Every structure is written in C-alpha cells, then in structure tokens.
Amino acid sequence: MLLDVQDLRKTFDNGTRALRGIDLSVQDGEFVVILGPSGSGKTTLLRSINGLVGPDAGKVRFCDRIISPSTLPDLRQKTGMVFQDFNLVNNLSSLNNVLTGLLDSSNKFMSMFYLFSREQKLRALDCLKRVGLLDKAYTRADQLSGGQKQRVGIARAIVKRPVLLLADEPVASVDPLIAYSIMSLLRDVGNEFGITVICNLHQVDLALKFSDRIVGLSGGRIVFDAPTREVDDAYIRNIYRGHDRGLFFEDSGEAEGMSQ
Ligand SMILES: Nc1ncnc2c1ncn2[C@@H]1O[C@H](COP(=O)(O)OP(=O)(O)OP(=O)(O)O)[C@@H](O)[C@H]1O
Ligand SMILES: [Mg+2]
Numbered sequence: 001m002l003l004d005v006q007d008l009r010k011t012f013d014n015g016t017r018a019l020r021g022i023d024l025s026v027q028d029g030e031f032v033v034i035l036g037p038s039g040s041g042k043t044t045l046l047r048s049i050n051g052l053v054g055p056d057a058g059k060v061r062f063c064d065r066i067i068s069p070s071t072l073p074d075l076r077q078k079t080g081m082v083f084q085d086f087n088l089v090n091n092l093s094s095l096n097n098v099l100t101g102l103l104d105s106s107n108k109f110m111s112m113f114y115l116f117s118r119e120q121k122l123r124a125l126d127c128l129k130r131v132g133l134l135d136k137a138y139t140r141a142d143q144l145s146g147g148q149k150q151r152v153g154i155a156r157a158i159v160k161r162p163v164l165l166l167a168d169e170p171v172a173s174v175d176p177l178i179a180y181s182i183m184s185l186l187r188d189v190g191n192e193f194g195i196t197v198i199c200n201l202h203q204v205d206l207a208l209k210f211s212d213r214i215v216g217l218s219g220g221r222i223v224f225d226a227p228t229r230e231v232d233d234a235y236i237r238n239i240y241r242g243h244d245r246g247l248f249f250e251d252s253g254e255a256e257g258m259s260q
Contacts, residue, residue, distance in 0.1 A: 001025050001026070001027060001028075001061075002026055002027060002028045002030075002062070002063065002163065002164065002196050003024070003025065003026040003049065003060070003061070003062050003164065003196070003198075004024075004025045004026075004059075004060075004061040004062075005022055005023060005024040005025070005045075005048075005049065005058070005059070005060050005061075006023055006058055006059045006060075006061070007021050007022070007023060007057065007058040007059070008021070008022040008023075008045070008048055008055050008057070008058035008059070008060065009021055009022075009055060009056050009057040009058050010041075010044055010048060010053060010055045010056055010220075011056055017220055018041045018044040018220050019041050019044055019045060019048065019055065019220045020219065020220035020221050021058070021220075021221065022041075022045060022058070022220075022221070022222060023222070024045075024215065024222065024225070026196060026198065027196075028163075028194075028196055029190075029194060029196055030196055030197075030212050030213055031186075031187055031190055031196075031197045031199070031210065031211050031212045031213070032196075032197065032198045032199070032211060032212065032213045032214075032215060033199050033200075033201050033206075033207040033210070033211035033213070033214050033215070033228075034046075034198065034199070034200045034201070034215045034216075034217055035201055035202070035204065035207050035214055035215070035216050035217070035236065036200075036216060036217035036218055037202075037218065037240070038202075040217040040218050040219060040220065041217050041219075041220040042168070042169075042200040042217055043168055043169075043200065044220075045217065046166050046168050046198065046200055048060060049062070049067075049079075049164075049166060049198070050076060050079055050081060050166055051067050051072040051075070051076060062075050062078070062079075062164070063075065063078060063163065077160065077162075078162055078163045078164060079162050079163070079164045079165070079166055080101065080156075080157030080158055080160065080162035080164070080165045080166070080195075081157060081165075081166050081167075081168070082150070082153050082154055082157050082165065082166070082167035082168070082170045082186070083153060083168055083170070084168055084169040084170065084172045084173055085173060086141075086146075086149040086150055086152070086153045086173070087153065088141040088149055088152060088153065088156075089141060090140065090141050090142040091140060091141075091142065092140065092141060093137065093138050093139060093140055093141070094128060094133060094136050094137050094138070094139055094141060094144065094148075094152045094155075095121070095124055095125065095128065095137040095138060097141050097152050097156055098124040098127055098128060098152060098155045098156045098159050099116050099120065099121070099124050099159070100156060101124075101155075101156035101157060101158075101159040101160055102116070102120055102124070102159055102160055123159060124155070124159050125137060127155035127156075127158055127159045128152070128155050130155065130158075130189065131151040131152070131154055131155045131185060131189075132151060133148060133151050133152060133155070136148060136152075146173055146174045146175075146178065147174050147178035147181065147182060150170060150171070150173075150174060150178075150182050151182070151185065153170070154170075154182075154185060154186065154189065158189055158193060158195065161193065162195060163194075163195060163196060164195065164196045164197075164198070165186070165190065165195050165196070165197045165198070165199075166198050166199075167186060167197065167198070167199040167200065168200045169200050169201060169202065170182060170183075170186065170199065171183060171201070171203070171206065172202065179203070179206060180206070180209075183199075183206050183209070183210045184210070186199065186210070187210045199211070204233055204236050204237070205233070207228070207236075208228060208231070208232070208233060208236075211228045212227065212228055213225070213226065213227050213228055214226060214228050214231060214236070216236065216239060216240070218240065223239055223240075224236075224239050
C-alpha cells in the first residue's frame with residue numbers, strides 16, 4: 001500500500017470541521033480522483049497528505065512511514081504538487097520554474113539557480129519536452145497561456161521523480177478543451193513514470209474519463225469510494241442529491257452542520 005490514511009480529522013481554529021474521519025488507502029499506480037462540492041474538504045485532505053496541514057487526529061502512512069515532523073522532509077521529496085493557480089514564479093523562465101521542483105522546500109530557492117548541474121538542467125528540459133513545451137523553455141512564465149503554465153506545473157512536479165503526485169483542481173483555471181488535454185497528460189505521465197496520482201476535481205465527466213477510482217467527499221467525510229468502471233454520472237449525482245437531503249448520515253443533526 002502506497003498511502004494509508006486512517007481516521008484523519010481536522011478542525012480549523014475558527015471551528016470549521018474540515019475533515020471528520022477520513023479512511024483512505026491508495027495502491028501504487030492508481031489514478032484516484034477526489035470529487036466533492038466546494039468546502040467538502042478536498043484541499044484539506046490533499047494538504048494533510050503532504051504535511052502542509054497538521055491533522056488533529058488520525059494517521060497518514062506513506063511509503064510505509066507515518067508522516068511526522070521527523071519523516072516529513074524525506075516523504076515530501078517523494079511527492080509532487082500541481083496547483084489550480086499553477087504557482088509559477090512569473091519572472092522566471094519555464095526551465096527555471098521546472099528546476100525549482102528539484103529544490104528542497106527549506107532552501108532559499110532564488111539564490112540557487114546557478115547551482116543546478118548540467119544533468120539536472122537536462123532532466124528539466126526532458127520534462128519540458130515530455131509536456132510538449134521544449135520550445136518554451138526560455139520563455140518567461142507570465143508569457144505562457146494557462147494551459148502552458150499548467151504543463152510547466154506538471155513538469156515541475158515530475159522532475160524529481162516523485163512516487164505520488166497530488167493535484168488540487170489542476171484544471172479549474174483553464175477552458176474545457178485544455179482541461180481535457182491536461183487531464184490526459186496527468187494520466188499519461190502517471191502511467192509512464194509509474195507515479196500514483198491523487199487529483200481533486202469538481203468535474204464529474206473528467207473524473208469518469210480519466211480516473212481508475214473515484215472517491216466522493218462531502219462535509220469532510222467520504223460518501224463513496226468505487227472503481228470508476230462501476231459508476232456513472234447518474235450514480236454520482238444521485239449520491240450528492242441524497243447527501244444534500246441528509247440521507248447518508250445516521251445523525252441528521254450532523255448532516256445539517258455539513259453545509260458551511
Ligand atoms: N485555513 C483555514 N482556516 C479555516 N477554515 C478553513 C481553512 N482552510 C479551509 N477551511 C474550511 O474547511 C472546509 C474545507 O475546505 P477545503 O478547502 O478543504 O474544501 P475544498 O473541498 O477544497 O473546496 P473547494 O472545492 O472550494 O476548493 C471549508 O469549510 C473551508 O472554509
Ligand atoms: Mg479546494
């Protein structure tokens with residue numbers, strides 16, 4: 001098992017219960033989409049897996065080690081992140097943005113650019129080639145289109161050869177056609193490099209098209225978890241409809257508290 005999340009809970013300081021006991025195991029090589037309405041806890045879950053959010057209770061076991069302050073730096077090196085807003089450094093070239101993916105987050109990366117080896121630069125160029133952007137290697141990030149920016153974001157996430165890619169709504173800021181091509185790219189690089197992918201999405205159609213498995217979140221809980229081939233659009237929408245009516249919780253008082 002690559003990832004095993006057990007009874008993960010997170011309440012923010014303002015009292016928002018973002019995660020209410022998440023159990024999730026992910027196998028090596030899976031492409032898992034996490035679907036759920038706004039505020040359901042998708043980002044909080046992803047950030048807990050990467051140690052960016054410290055949970056109040058529960059455990060995250062990744063690569064056979066429990067995430068803790070002492071294991072986190074090492075485990076984070078094994079994960080790549082892809083963001084909705086790309087998180088590129090605007091005044092740097094695509095190539096330098098990809099190279100930042102090789103830096104340890106504790107480094108002051110702006111001072112590091114001249115320290116990359118030839119081998120690392122070649123590897124970064126190779127990743128740009130893989131995402132179809134070799135010809136933009138020396139173009140500043142702020143001169144790229146949204147779709148191109150996300151391709152750079154993916155190249156940056158894979159340059160360190162992670163075992164797990166965490167993508168938080170990677171296509172929320174691009175048009176539907178580009179969204180499709182970005183999702184294909186994520187799936188294909190996952191397969192090619194043997195990277196497990198967990199991807200937060202809002203779009204049911206993209207989840208059905210590209211994932212191996214769909215996990216549905218609502219109100220900080222998992223409300224379904226099934227192989228994609230066993231579900232369809234109507235099934236998923238029905239579940240959310242049921243959830244909206246409080247059908248999936250024994251304690252209806254708690255279900256009311258879901259809508260924040
Ligand atoms: N830093 C924070 N402090 C307080 N509350 C927070 C914080 N981050 C998230 N929340 C709350 O926790 C809940 C879950 O948020 P989260 O961002 O995980 O949802 P999401 O499913 O990613 O939503 P979206 O689809 O809009 O991105 C929401 O009610 C949100 O307002
Ligand atoms: Mg989110």
